[in-house]
Amino acid sequence: MEEILGRKPVNINLNEIAEFVKGKVILVTGAGGSIGSELCRQIPNFNPEKLILLGRGENSIFTIENEIKVKYPHISIVPVIADIQDKKRLEDVFAYYRPQIIFHAAAHKHVPLMELNPSEAIKNNVFGTRNVAEYALAYRAESFVYISSDKAVNPSSIMGASKRLAELMLQSMGKFKDTKFLIVRFGNVIGSRGSVIPLFLQQIKAGQPITVTHPDMVRYFMTIPEAVQLVFQSGVMAKGGETFILDMGKPVKILDLAHNVIRLSGLEPNKDIKIVLTGIRPGEKLVEEMFTAEEKRITVKHDSIYVCEPAALPEEHLHETLLKLEEMVSQKITFVIADEIRSAIGQIIPGFQEEGVVHE
Template sequence: MGKLSNRNRMLIILVIDICIIWVAISISYLFRFNSQIPPFYESQMLVFALTTTVICGSSLAFFRMYKRMWQYASIGEIIELAKAIILGLVLSYATTYILSGERVPLSITSRTLELMLLLMGGSRFLWRLIRVNRTKKKELANHVLVVGAGDCGALIAKEIMTSNSFTGNRIIGFIDDDLHKRNMQVYGLPVLGNRLQIERLVQQYQVHDIIIAMPSAKRANISDIINICKLTGAKVKIIPSINDFIKGRLAVKTLRNVEVEDLLGREPVMTDLEGIANYVSEKVVLVTGAGGSIGSELCRQIATFNPSALLLLGHGENSIYTIEMELRTKFPTLQLETIIADIQDRSRLDEVFRRFKPQVVFHAAAHKHVPLMERNPTEALKNNVFGTKNVADCADKYKVERFVMISSDKAVNPSSIMGATKRIAEMYIQSINTVSETQYVAVRFGNVLGSRGSVIPRFKEQIAAGGPVTVTHPDMVRYFMTIPEAVQLVIQAGSFAKGGEIFVLDMGKPVKILDLAQDLIRLSGYEPYADIDINFSGMREGEKLFEELLTTEEAVSSTQHERIYIGKPSQINRAELELQFKRIEKVISEDQASIKDVIEHLVPFYSHVS
């Protein structure tokens, strides 16, 4: 049977309502007069029925009773229906008195009201019941388990049960750790147990999808539940955020797949907005590497603090164009300047600083891929060392107030060219800070999830291709944080700068790369080694099994932010550093062994195999 159009559905309900009006009035008169209606009251009954049909029908239409989808009806719709019937019947009673000259007996009026409320409300409830039963009788492909039997879980369950878009899904019940909800029901669905029962219930009911509906729960709590769910083989989805729930944007269509970020269990960053605004707002801010993963996120977040101008400097025109278009859409009143330049070009940088006179610089431009830089050490030195020197020197020359460099945990006891060049860059800005009016700082952190060329996008590509997923070593571990989290902390760290510090971000617990690969496979709905294989390719040049955040000579002290620490500044001889830079310039075009020898002399903890 095909679906009824809205117009036909409305006409059917209208005809049913008219029949109910006539039936209700007829029964009321028959009861009043013991089935023997006097001739006068027969004519009155006819007038009362006709006026009630017109007036009550108009009242129902006024209250939009024929514009509602009754399969989704709730208490609110029933209350509106009662208002429409009562108003219509009161007006019909008055009109009948005017037309017939006699009042309709109150016993007839009250019984008519009771019958109309009962029959009209009942007919709509029956309509909803038929639709729900028809849905349940369809072949149900997917069993769904909802984690969280609170307001959010109830909303999600209601939409799945009533929406035509989800007729192939049936909720088998809820999971909730609250003991008071145990064995209770929500919309007729049972609360089946706590999180410890998830695995058993998935097997018992052959659950296909698990929906985590706990918007106010702590991230660590969510992470624990995801870790349980990922072992079941069911697909796991999660509501977007508590903000969507509060603002009423919550719907099944807004559910998203669980990502690796959810497994980290890290709480949102709390930022000192006033402290940040004091050094960014109404300032000319330059971001180098503005088209990259970190640089573009820096631009997004800085834009919210209303700088007087935001300068986007990058070498790749496509990436700069992309972030420019995004920012112009989101911040139409923000003054943006896009600058295509290479930080290795000192004269071009000098021109940029002279023209725009930036007051705050975030230096994110760098070569970061470890194996690539291992094979191209000259380019790593040109960009990461001399490029940083060019930007830092211009910042000093044009009296920039604050210079924040993005560094890496790979700069600590580096085993790679990339890490060594980042360490040299740190050393240079610490040395120039001693002779400059500009406050120079570096912010050091580990891997960010989802950045270009990082392991997560690569794993996702391999899973999408059917595998295998390639892991370098089964024991390799790394620190991870999300891009927005890292950038928030970078900007916050900049507000603490007094000059010369290396800020270290709290990266949480290190993550085993093998576990990360297995989690991604499971979250994609597959089983590691059964559906998607994992191969070990061996460690690449310059890689370490684990990364550190501090050198052995660095101590750490806390800041006013719980996730930001200050590494003790190293004592750097500026004259000696300048001499070593000249040595690097001389050997930069020579063989790799010579370059690595100079780097090893400059960075004591760096070592290489000739």
């Protein structure tokens, strides 16, 4: 991992985290996904009262439930099949189980797919998130931890814009409330579903060329354990409203990453396995960023975690944009309103690329 990351993995002291989780009813949305499932694997170490695994894919929820039950037979595990866009189902979950801490990992994350399906990105990543957050407030949850993305910073994609809208919305909802809302912003997570390394390994196994979109494309990378530790540590440190970001060192060139993965597989780049440049896909950036220009970053308590205090929010403008988007995705033919969605987002996120084009 050090060779792939270009740095040593960050290790966070987990002792404090036990008090954050111990004896609590914990809800993880997107529990069958890469980050959600790893959260579910780690949470039982801290003896929660109950762990609720919420997701809409029955196979992934079944798999993670059984994995945890085998290792932690003493922990109360509750699998819940639900869609975060289904408000009635969500309210039933909150009313019955009364979760105290919510880790919200459910999201559509695939950039090119969301460029083709922008209404689904908005419905799920923005309004689905709002549904979970509203019930967290209504049922007086202690903490709501939102898993965001570096693609939310100066977004060039619908996926990134939907995550940024959710960040702004949660910062607004969390003001002067009992529930602590916090945002954890990730770089690219090595080994997660849809990430580049599993794709490279699959291509190598099949004896196919490795595909890289652009020779100058760079990304910040973190491991799944780093990502989960960041989530836990952020929950301990949060006062409410902050954004937490792991110091991931210098960004890694995807082309260099491809060479490293080939060599670590015992092969030679462009001899045993070719590298083919395919061109940047719609919505992608050459360089990802971790901070917005308005965010004031400070490092506190843990040297490897940045804490960003929220900037001033355009409350009224945000509310109007959300109303407009909600009307679009609920009442119009969603396949023909992509440009309208992008235009509406551009009014609240300055510089958003209205046609999903690439920028550096």
